[in-house]
Amino acid sequence: MKHLIILIVFFLSKIIFASTEFEIVYLLDTIASPPEFPIAISGELNPCVGDTAVYTADIPVSCIANWYIDGELQSSTTNTLEVIWTEGGSFIISLDFECDTNIYPAGSLLINVNDVPNNPSPITGETEVCRLSTEIYTTEVGEGELCQWIVDGIIQLSDTTFLSYYWAELGTHNIEVRAANDCGISEAEYLDVYVVELPVVNLGNDTTILQGQSVELDAGNPGCTYLWSTSETTQAITVSQSGDYDVVVTNACGDVMDDITVDVVVGINQHKKAKELTIVVAGDYLSVNIQDASIEKVQIWDMSGRLVLNSKGKPFYFFPQKGGFIVNAITENGDKYSCKFIKEQHKF
Numbered sequence: 169m170k171h172l173i174i175l176i177v178f179f180l181s182k183i184i185f186a187s188t189e190f191e192i193v194y195l196l197d198t199i200a201s202p203p204e205f206p207i208a209i210s211g212e213l214n215p216c217v218g219d220t221a222v223y224t225a226d227i228p229v230s231c232i233a234n235w236y237i238d239g240e241l242q243s244s245t246t247n248t249l250e251v252i253w254t255e256g257g258s259f260i261i262s263l264d265f266e267c268d269t270n271i272y273p274a275g276s277l278l279i280n281v282n283d284v285p286n287n288p289s290p291i292t293g294e295t296e297v298c299r300l301s302t303e304i305y306t307t308e309v310g311e312g313e314l315c316q317w318i319v320d321g322i323i324q325l326s327d328t329t330f331l332s333y334y335w336a337e338l339g340t341h342n343i344e345v346r347a348a349n350d351c352g353i354s355e356a357e358y359l360d361v362y363v364v365e366l367p368v369v370n371l372g373n374d375t376t377i378l379q380g381q382s383v384e385l386d387a388g389n390p391g392c393t394y395l396w397s398t399s400e401t402t403q404a405i406t407v408s409q410s411g412d413y414d415v416v417v418t419n420a421c422g423d424v425m426d427d428i429t430v431d432v433v434v435g436i437n438q439h440k441k442a443k444e445l446t447i448v449v450a451g452d453y454l455s456v457n458i459q460d461a462s463i464e465k466v467q468i469w470d471m472s473g474r475l476v477l478n479s480k481g482k483p484f485y486f487f488p489q490k491g492g493f494i495v496n497a498i499t500e501n502g503d504k505y506s507c508k509f510i511k512e513q514h515k516f
Contacts, residue, residue: 185192207274209263215253216351217283223249223261226276228248231267258284284354285347288329291359293343296391297335299363299423306330307357309347316346316353335363366421367392371413374429376492378510382408383430385415392419397427408432433492445497445505452488456481456497458505467496487511 195377206349211223214317227233227247235242235249240258242249251260263333304314307329309315317324324331331343341363346354367389377383386404394401395416407430408411414427444459456466463481470476471492479485479498490511497505 195468207263208260209275210263211277212278212279212284213250213388214350217256217281220250220252221279223251223277225263227263227265227274228267231265231272233263233265236262236272237244244316246316253281256281282349282351283497285310285349285353287354288315288347288357290357291343291345293359294360294420294422295360296364297360298419299338299365301333301404301420302332302334303361304332305343305345305359309346310349313347313349316348317445318346318356325487326490331373335361336461338365362391364391364419364421367417367419367424369415369417369424369426371426371428374431374432376433376508376510377408379432381410381432382406384429386415387415387417389417389419392417394418405506431508433510445495445507446510447495447507449511452486453484454509454511455484456495457483458497458499461499462502463497464500465498469494469496496502 174253177335197236197309207225209223209225212217213223216309221276221328223235225233225247233243233249235244244250249259256418258282259279259281260276263274265274266272289308291305292306297303302320305317307315308331314327315329315331317326319333320333324333326332326353327348331345333343335341343359344388345355347354351434364512369389371385371387384404384406385396388403390403390405392403394403394416396402396405397412398405398407401508405413410430412427412429414425416423416425425482446457446459448455448457456463464487466477466479466481467475468477468487470489471494475489476489476493477485492508493510494512495507499505
């Protein structure tokens with residue numbers, strides 16, 4: 169009997185231990201493993217406005233994804249988020265997911281969305297330059313953007329915000345610049361440049377005009393700056409008085425001066441004192457008069473220096489010659505006055 173009881177107890181213990189081992193194995197097989205962290209999000213970090221980008225994460229099977237852009241919940245509940253980027257800027261994509269009512273946080277991703285660049289700033293630099301000179305032109309673009317420079321339709325090597333250019337050809341030229349990035353290229357900014365040489369100035373030979381007439385003095389070289397001895401600053405001036413006239417013409421290459429003498433004859437004072445010498449031409453006769461003085465002698469030379477009249481002072485002189493002449497009138501007290509005049513052919 170004692171031995172029977174021992175056997176029964178032995179077999180029952182076997183059954184109990186066997187049942188306990190079976191339950192332990194069953195529990196280990198049915199409990200889900202916790203997800204591994206962190207779970208990375210992958211996708212395009214620098215898309216352009218208008219691009220469609222796909223972002224993915226390896227979340228556990230049977231879990232529900234919650235995607236967010238800047239904290240705003242998105243519609244996707246899978247391991248994939250598709251985004252159409254409609255505006256530029258910086259955005260944060262983040263993710264958490266639900267597994268058996270438990271919520272697990274995942275990773276996040278910083279996205280920088282770029283747009284086609286804005287136009288560069290206006291080009292700065294000299295707009296009138298000397299031929300065979302090198303000039304620097306500059307602009308400004310957004311951070312990380314490059315420049316595309318074009319001169320007269322030819323793309324230049326520089327992709328920075330400045331262009332160094334050697335001007336070899338005269339005339340008007342065009343510079344344009346655009347900003348560029350991975351998303352495209354902007355509209356252009358333009359600058360016209362006028363390439364010149366040192367001015368050539370020729371006012372002509374010294375000239376003589378009649379009283380009442382005028383002459384235009386033109387310094388040429390349109391687009392330059394001008395400074396006349398009369399203080400005028402135009403390209404051309406009109407003069408009607410005797411004198412020496414000069415002009416300084418300046419452009420990007422430097423300045424050049426020229427001068428001319430204009431003689432206005434008949435009735436223009438060229439004497440040393442305040443008294444006025446007056447000559448009147450009427451046909452083949454001329455009169456010579458000095459205000460408030462008596463003339464002792466009158467001498468007339470032609471422009472070659474030949475004496476053509478030498479007479480004592482009188483009211484009128486028969487003078488059929490024509491051309492340019494110089495008159496000397498000497499008063500009774502020895503004062504001498506001179507003047508030039510031109511006598512044209514008398515017409516009836």
